[in-house]
Amino acid sequence: MFELHFATAIELVAKIKSHEISAVELLDYFLDRVETYNPRLNAIIWMDVEGARARAKAADEALAKGKNWGPLHGLPMTIKESFNIAGGPTTWGRPDHKDNMADSNALYVDRLLGAGANIFGKTNVPINLADWQSFNEIYGTTNNPWDLGMTPGGSSGGSAAALAAGLTGLDAGSDIGASIRNPAHYCGIFGHKPTYGIVPSDGQALPGFFNQADIAVVGPLARSAEDLALSLDIVAGPNQITSTAWQLNMPAPRKTALKDFKVAVMLSDPAAEVEQSYQDRLQAVADALAKAGATVSDRARPDIDTARAFEIYILLLRAATSRSAISEQLAYFETVAADPNTDRDSYLARMARGVLLPHREWLTLDNERAFMRHAWTKFFQEWDILLCPAATSAAWPHDHAGERHDRMITVNGKQQRGVDQMFWAGYPNMVFLPSTVSPAGLSPEGLPLGLQAVAAEGEDKTGIEFCRLVSNEIVGFQAPPGYE
Template sequence: MSSLTFTPAHKLAQMIRDRTVSVVEVINAHLHQIAKHNSKLNAVCTLDADNALVRAKLADEALSKKENWGVLHGVPITIKDIFETEGLLTTAGYIPLKDYVPQQDASVVARLRKAGAIILGKTNMAELAGDYQSTNSLFPRVNNPWNLDYTAGGSSGGSAAAVAAGLSSLDLGNDIAGSVRQPAHFCGVYGLKPTDRRISTAGQIPEVPGMPICLRQMITVGCFGRSLEDIRLCFSLIAGADIRRPDVPPIPLDTPSGKSLQNLKIAWSDEWAEVPVASEIGSAMAAIAQTLSQVGVQIEHWFPKKFELSQILNLYGRMAAYINIYAQPIDQYNVRRSLQQIFRTATQGDKELRKMGDFSRLLPELLNPSLKGYFEALTERDRFIAEMDEALEPWDAWLTPVAATSAFTHRNAWSAIDIDGRSYPHAVANGAYTMPFNLSGHPVVVIPIGQTQNGLPIGMQIVGKRWCEMELLAIADKLDRVINAFRNPPGYD
C-alpha cells in the first residue's frame, strides 16, 4: 500500500493505464495513508472519500471498456483550499467562508478533472493565504512531516505536507510571495511558480467571492510534486488561456532547447548581502555549485548589477498593497488580523532588517490609495522586469536560496525568527528571496538540495526566463539528476 502512496503521479497513471493496479486500489491506498497520518499533520482539511471511491470505481469501469479520461486517469490529487471546487467545501481558512460550497470549479481544478484526476479532498493553508505558516481559525495548524514541532510553511503548507507524506500525488497551490516555493523548501518536495499570468486564477480566493478581481499581477498558480516529471505534467495541463480570465495570453508552451548539461551556463548566488541566509543554507548552495562544476556545468557566482533589494522589496510592498486592498474583505476580524501583522513586522527583529520588511511604511497608501500611485508602481515594476530580463539573458538559469531559514518551530503569526543568533523579521526571513521573482514575474522551480544537521530539508530556487517554463523544467531535471537529494520523510512508508 505505502509503495503506491509514494509512487510519482506520472508512474501511477501509467500503472493504471497498463491495468497493473486498479484505480480503487490506488485511491484506497491514499485514503489509508490519510487515515493513518493526517491526524498528526492536519494537511488535509476537507476529505471527500466517498466521492473519490465512487469516481475510482467509474474510472476502473471506463478502462474495462477501453475508455480513457486523460493522462491523469484515476490519479489521486488534492487541492489547496484556496481554489473553488464544485460541490466541495472551500473555505480559504476564513471563518465567513466556513460553509461555502462553490457551484463551479476553479479553472485549474476543472482542467485536472478533465485530465482524469480524482480529487481526494482539500489541503489546509494560511488564512486567506496571508502567512508563511499554515494556521487559520477553522482547522488545526499544519505540521511539518519531517518534524511535527516545525511549520510546513505557508501559505500552501498543507499542500506541501500532503505531497511529502504520501497523502497525495499532486497538489495545486498559489504564490504571491513564496506560497509555493517556501513550503516546498520546508517540506523537501518540488514546487513550481510559473511566469506571471501563465495560468488562470479564475476561481481562486482571494478574492473572496463577490469582491472585484484585483489580484491581476504577481499572483500565480503553481504545483507540488515528488518528481519534476509530475510538475511538468501538471503544469502542461493547467497552463494556457482561459475564457474566464481574458488577461491570460494565449502563449503556447515553449520547446526545450535540449542543451547538454555541459553546455548550460548557470549563475548562482549563495545569499543577498542585505539578508544573509542561515549558514547551513549557504554551505549547501556552495556545495551544489561545486558539485555541478565537477560534472562540467559552466557555473559562475553572480549577482545582477541592478538589484537593490531594499528598493525591490519596497516596490513589491507597494504593489501588494494596491492589489490586495480591494481584494481583502473589510470586516473587523480581518482588519484586526492585518493590523497585528503590520505591528509585528514593524516591531520585531533586527532593526536594520526591519527596514526591509516593515509593512507599516505602506499604511499611507493603504489608507489613501490613488490611481496615480498604482500606475506609478506599475511603471516601476515594468522597469524592474525589463532590467531582470536583460540581466538573465546570458544565463540559462540562476540558482538562489529559497529563504533565509529552513523550517522553524511553530510560533505566533508574523513573529520574529532567530537565524544564527540574529533576530529576523518574519517577512524578511521567509520572503526576501521569493518576493523579487513575484515582482519580476519570472518562473521559478524549487528542488531539494540537502538537509540541515537536525534533519530538515533545504531547497533551492532555479530561476528561468519568462514564458520558458518547459526549458526551465528541463534544466532543473538535468541539475536534479546530478544533485539527487530528494528523500521521503521517515516514518510514512
C-alpha cells in the first residue's frame, strides 16, 4: 500500500467506494504513519482516534448498505487547529486560550463532514496565526519534512507538513497573509486562497469573534489541484445569514488547455526582491508554458503602484488583526507611532499605524483599494493568469528569536527582512483575488518552490485549472525523501 499515503483525496475515496480498502483500514494506515513520522515533524498536534474509528466503521457500514455519504466518503483527513471541532481544542497557539474547548463545529468542518470526510486530527499553528513559521508554547514547533531544520511555513504550517509527508488525505487552512500559500510553497504541495467572502469562516475563530475579518479567508490544502477544486465545491457558498439573499455560482475555468491561456509573468519586485534561483525556476515554467502554446508576457501588469499597494495592504492587514490585540500590545504600538525617530516606512511603523488606524482613514484606504480592484478587473479582461512567486525564497531555517518584524532571511546573498515577503501575500490578497499555489520544482538546495497563480475575482476555478494543467504537463507534486 506504498502508494496510498501520497495518493490524492479523490483517489483514496475511489478506493474506499470500490471496496479496494475499507475506511477503517485506510484510517489505520494513516494513523500508523502519524505514529511513525509525526514525532519528527510535530505537524498533527491533536487527534480523536476513538471518534475517527467509530466514524470509519460507520462509513463502511453505510457503504455496505448502498449509502453514499458524498465525495469524501470515509476519507481520513486533518484540519488546521484554528477551526472549531466540537470537543477539541481551539487555541490559535495562544497560552491564554490553552483550555478553550469548542462546543460546536466550524461551518467548514460541518460541510466536510456532510461530504463524508473523517476528520481525525488537527494541525499546528503559530501563536495567533501570525507567523510564516508554526510554533507556540502549547504544541511546540513544526518542522518541514524536506529539511527538519527549516520552517514549514505558517500559519497553516502543520497542515502543509502533514500533507507533504503523507500523514493525511486532505487539509484546510486560513489565509490573510499567505497562511495557505506560503506553507504550500515551502512544503511542495497545493493550496488555494479563495476569493474573499465565497467560503464562510464561521467557527474558525476564538471565543467571542463572529464576523469574517477583512482580507481573511479559509480554503483547502492538498496534494493535487483536483482535490483543491473538489474541496472548494464542497465548502464554498453562503452561510445561514446570507443564504436567503444569494447563492454562489462560480464560473467554469476560462480555459481548459495550456495553449489557450494568456499568462502574465512577474518574477520579482523592488518591494520584495526574489532569490534568483527561484526566479529562474519560475522562468523555466513560463518557458514551458510558451512551448505548450500559451501566450506569455513578462511585461503585462495591472496599472497599480506596487509600493503603494504593499503599504495599503500592511495598513489594512494590521487594522483587521488589531481586534485580537491585547492592551499591552496597543500601548506598545501607541509608543511606536508617537516616537519621532520611528522610520515611517518601516514594517513596524506601518504595523503600529494599522493597528491604531482611525475609521475615517480606513475608509480612505478602502477607497484606494476599490480603485485597484478596478485596475485588476481591467487587467484580467485581457489576461487569464498572473504567475508570480509565493515568497522571496525557499524555506528558511527556524528562527524564534525576538519579534517577527526584526527577523532576517538571506536572499541573493543579502539580508532581507522576513516580513518583506508579505508583499507577495498582499499583492493579490488585499484586493480579494483568488490565488492558487502549486509545485514549481526544487531549489538548488533541494527544497520545494511554488508558483502562485492569481486569477480574476470570483474565477477561482480558472486558477485551479491552470495549476492542474501545469502539474500534469510541466511540474507537479514530488514527495520528500525519507517518507516512503
